[in-house]
Amino acid sequence: MVEARRIVDEFRILKLLKAAPQTTVFHAQNPQTGQLVVLKLLNALGGQPPEENRQRFLRAARTLREAGLPCLPEILDFGVTPDGRAFLVMSFDEGLPLTELEPKTAETVLPLLAGMADCLAGMARAGVVHHNLAPGNVDVIGGGVRLVGLGSAAFLGAGAAGGLMGHSPDWDAFAAPELMDAGLGAGQPPWKADLYSAALVACQALGASVETPGDANPAVVLPETVRTVVADPVGLEEVLATCLRHAPSERRVSLEELAETLRTGGEAAPMPDLADLGVPGPPSKGIAPPPIAEAGPTAEAFDPNRTRPSFTPEELASFVIEEEGEAPVPQGKTGTPDTAPGVRPGPPPLPGEVESVLAEEDLGTVMTPPLSRKPAEEPPAAPVPPEPPPSEDAVGAGPPGTGAGAGAPAPAAAATRVQAGWKVLVSRAGESFERIRAAARPLLDRSVRFVREADRRLLIGVAAGVVLAVILVVVFVVLRGTGGTAGATRQAAEDLVPAVVVVQPESGEAEAPEAPQLDPRLEEARAALDAGDVAAARKTLSALGPEELAAFGEEDRAAYDDLKQALGASARDRAVHELDVGLRRGDIRRLRRAVRALEALPRSELRGVRGLRSKMKRARKALQIHTLLWRAKKAGDDLQVIERAGALLEVLPAYGRATTLRLEAAKSVEARAAEAADRGRHAEALSLLEKEHKLWPQRAGLDAEIGRYRQEVERQRHLDDTLERAQKALDAGDPKRGLTILESITPTGSYVARFQDLQARLRQSLRARDAEAPKVMLQPGFKLRFKKNQDLVIPFLVTDDLGVASVTVHIRRKGERNYREVPLHHASGDHWPLKLTPQLHGNTTVELFVTATDGSGHTGSLGTAQRPLKVLRKRWYQK
Numbered sequence: 001m002v003e004a005r006r007i008v009d010e011f012r013i014l015k016l017l018k019a020a021p022q023t024t025v026f027h028a029q030n031p032q033t034g035q036l037v038v039l040k041l042l043n044a045l046g047g048q049p050p051e052e053n054r055q056r057f058l059r060a061a062r063t064l065r066e067a068g069l070p071c072l073p074e075i076l077d078f079g080v081t082p083d084g085r086a087f088l089v090m091s092f093d094e095g096l097p098l099t100e101l102e103p104k105t106a107e108t109v110l111p112l113l114a115g116m117a118d119c120l121a122g123m124a125r126a127g128v129v130h131h132n133l134a135p136g137n138v139d140v141i142g143g144g145v146r147l148v149g150l151g152s153a154a155f156l157g158a159g160a161a162g163g164l165m166g167h168s169p170d171w172d173a174f175a176a177p178e179l180m181d182a183g184l185g186a187g188q189p190p191w192k193a194d195l196y197s198a199a200l201v202a203c204q205a206l207g208a209s210v211e212t213p214g215d216a217n218p219a220v221v222l223p224e225t226v227r228t229v230v231a232d233p234v235g236l237e238e239v240l241a242t243c244l245r246h247a248p249s250e251r252r253v254s255l256e257e258l259a260e261t262l263r264t265g266g267e268a269a270p271m272p273d274l275a276d277l278g279v280p281g282p283p284s285k286g287i288a289p290p291p292i293a294e295a296g297p298t299a300e301a302f303d304p305n306r307t308r309p310s311f312t313p314e315e316l317a318s319f320v321i322e323e324e325g326e327a328p329v330p331q332g333k334t335g336t337p338d339t340a341p342g343v344r345p346g347p348p349p350l351p352g353e354v355e356s357v358l359a360e361e362d363l364g365t366v367m368t369p370p371l372s373r374k375p376a377e378e379p380p381a382a383p384v385p386p387e388p389p390p391s392e393d394a395v396g397a398g399p400p401g402t403g404a405g406a407g408a409p410a411p412a413a414a415a416t417r418v419q420a421g422w423k424v425l426v427s428r429a430g431e432s433f434e435r436i437r438a439a440a441r442p443l444l445d446r447s448v449r450f451v452r453e454a455d456r457r458l459l460i461g462v463a464a465g466v467v468l469a470v471i472l473v474v475v476f477v478v479l480r481g482t483g484g485t486a487g488a489t490r491q492a493a494e495d496l497v498p499a500v501v502v503v504q505p506e507s508g509e510a511e512a513p514e515a516p517q518l519d520p521r522l523e524e525a526r527a528a529l530d531a532g533d534v535a536a537a538r539k540t541l542s543a544l545g546p547e548e549l550a551a552f553g554e555e556d557r558a559a560y561d562d563l564k565q566a567l568g569a570s571a572r573d574r575a576v577h578e579l580d581v582g583l584r585r586g587d588i589r590r591l592r593r594a595v596r597a598l599e600a601l602p603r604s605e606l607r608g609v610r611g612l613r614s615k616m617k618r619a620r621k622a623l624q625i626h627t628l629l630w631r632a633k634k635a636g637d638d639l640q641v642i643e644r645a646g647a648l649l650e651v652l653p654a655y656g657r658a659t660t661l662r663l664e665a666a667k668s669v670e671a672r673a674a675e676a677a678d679r680g681r682h683a684e685a686l687s688l689l690e691k692e693h694k695l696w697p698q699r700a701g702l703d704a705e706i707g708r709y710r711q712e713v714e715r716q717r718h719l720d721d722t723l724e725r726a727q728k729a730l731d732a733g734d735p736k737r738g739l740t741i742l743e744s745i746t747p748t749g750s751y752v753a754r755f756q757d758l759q760a761r762l763r764q765s766l767r768a769r770d771a772e773a774p775k776v777m778l779q780p781g782f783k784l785r786f787k788k789n790q791d792l793v794i795p796f797l798v799t800d801d802l803g804v805a806s807v808t809v810h811i812r813r814k815g816e817r818n819y820r821e822v823p824l825h826h827a828s829g830d831h832w833p834l835k836l837t838p839q840l841h842g843n844t845t846v847e848l849f850v851t852a853t854d855g856s857g858h859t860g861s862l863g864t865a866q867r868p869l870k871v872l873r874k875r876w877y878q879k
Helices: 051-067 106-126 152-155 170-176 192-206 233-243 256-261 315-319 354-361 412-451 456-481 487-500 520-530 536-540 547-549 554-586 588-599 611-635 638-651 655-676 684-696 700-730 735-742 751-769
Strands: 012-019 023-029 037-042 075-080 085-089 138-141 145-149 209-211 218-222 775-778 790-797 804-813 818-824 831-836 845-853 859-862 869-873
Touching: 037 152, 051 085, 051 106, 051 152, 051 869, 106 138, 106 145, 106 192, 106 256, 170 192, 192 233, 192 256, 209 611, 218 233, 218 611, 233 256, 256 315, 487 831, 520 536, 520 547, 520 554, 536 554, 554 588, 554 611, 588 611, 611 638, 611 655, 638 655, 638 684, 655 684, 655 700, 684 700, 700 751, 735 751, 775 845, 790 804, 790 845, 804 831, 831 845
Parallel strands: 775 859
Antiparallel strands: 012 023, 023 037, 037 085, 075 085, 138 145, 209 218, 775 790, 790 831, 804 818, 804 845, 845 859, 845 869
């Protein structure tokens, strides 16, 4: 198959489909099977192609045949001829080029364009690219598309980029920039060149206006006929513009996404990438973020069905300071063995579920920077408050070192009473806690839901307050229920209360442990954020690389996450506010800042903002049209300024500058129209005003001006038509008819000179053709007599070699001296009759003679003034 052979001799050529220096395509037939095929021959300039090109072509052809994509013609055979030409034998399918498809509506074109992108995606998945895509290489067959032009880039391409050597202008117009500059596509997947070409083909098929394709930030504007029928014109324009960027790395759209966007009319358009507007975003895809340290207990510690207290009565009793020595630390509980003597360690948080939820849930975003998130810790142990001076009855009952009984062992009876009272207290506390826990459950549930929307720092304080309030209520209920207990029980209750109350020490004897030191850069960022300098805080955090983040400890990582969250919330809220103000006031600068800031944020932070998607679409569309408006203004295209200013006012009515620019452009167009009209070019003037009216129908006074120009154009059209018909009569050798045609118009302005010139030429031609004078005679046998008070019709016959122009009768009554002229009207043929009425003959003898003139001015006559014809009155006796 791939061996060199003379492939042309094996087929019967039916028709030449394409002939170019490098490509020849035949419609052929296999004489053995009778199958109709397409035979494509590729000829490398300069003789034998490089071996790299040969191998690349063979690999591409083999891959295409094995892929068997239905959107491509079937590859029946391929190889290289002995003279170094590559050939492809493909199935023949009768189709219609996309360029010839009619009607080209969005409903008919978009599914075909989506099929084109799907086909390119299938090729890319198979490991082959097209790199020769143009509208002429997209055929419409049976409601779908079939891509042709295969193999050209593989065989004729230069280097890895596949840019064609000696390519055609059609290919040049739709080729991606990296196919011209191989260095531009280094390190980028080759299918992105097909992505560029597919977007450009789609723009042409949809009739879209493309501003600076291949630029760093191109713009695509769909026509109104398309915008009004597609689901999301802004999204479709954004995706097409992204595909047309100069650098392949900036085309952050896949072929599959382009196909889906085209298929849905922009409804499935992907959100723009974070760097679409040149704003730095989060780490690129494929780089896993550093692990986030847990803050506090995990969510698994929370059991909503648990009804037992978080600790047993025996465990609760172990937190009471004994009369001598240090308080023991219970096994399995939080606490520090080095607690200062005389300090009661605090009990575990009550209930534990609140801390678990606080640590697990995302608390949303806040306007102020949150505090550093740290692992959940127990409240610092509180020192024992100073005891009041002991009374005489209580000597020896206080703790060691107080009163007169300091250091003496407590009596056994007192110890027994304390233990008994404590057991009662603990038993009643357990029962009361169960009742209060059940009553507090709705409050805890509401707190959990509130966690999702409130600030973490505030909720930690609230949760701590709730826990403390529950414990105090427990103690209060217990004390109230044991009001008659012995003094030892009361003393035990008094000992319990300070054990759960957090008291900040006033001296340095029992200070809380200091927070661990954070990374200096985190401290710097926090200080900048506290001072309101968000930019400085963001700059400091962005300077931290992935390696540095991975090396952070749990505390540093938690602080980093909190700072990022605060920055994200602050930036989001400010950007949303800027977006709202910009849309309301028509402030383009605010919109640009807001859009860039919002697109630089992670998408997860934007999902909760109501209406943000529609606002962003509106803002992006306004910014896009604003760019196109000022490009048109800079180019001096007044009509485009009117169009784009009107479009911008529809999106952003408060942008007053668009109103001013549109008015200035309209005045400029109207001035050009008036200048053209002054020079007699009323059609040009009318065309300008009609275009303006189409773009701005509400323009005051425009309809009346257009009506006036239309009348003038119609009059000029009539003059042009008349002069043209007279000229045709002259060309046909009928100058008389040409002169007659000219008599129907009255020229003005620039037409006067044309009229006079044509009239002179017609008369000259008529004189050259008319050599003889007209002949006038009376019809033979007619008698010139009339009856009294009756009419007499005298039949004159007038002939000429070319034609009679006019006939006049000169008449007078007998006895009159002067003749009066009576023009005759042609009846038919040579007949020019005279109707002699009683008013003319006056019932008396009449004398007359006739003169006839032809087109050349020759004159013939019947009778003369000296020898006129006489018309007599008929007497009664005359027959």
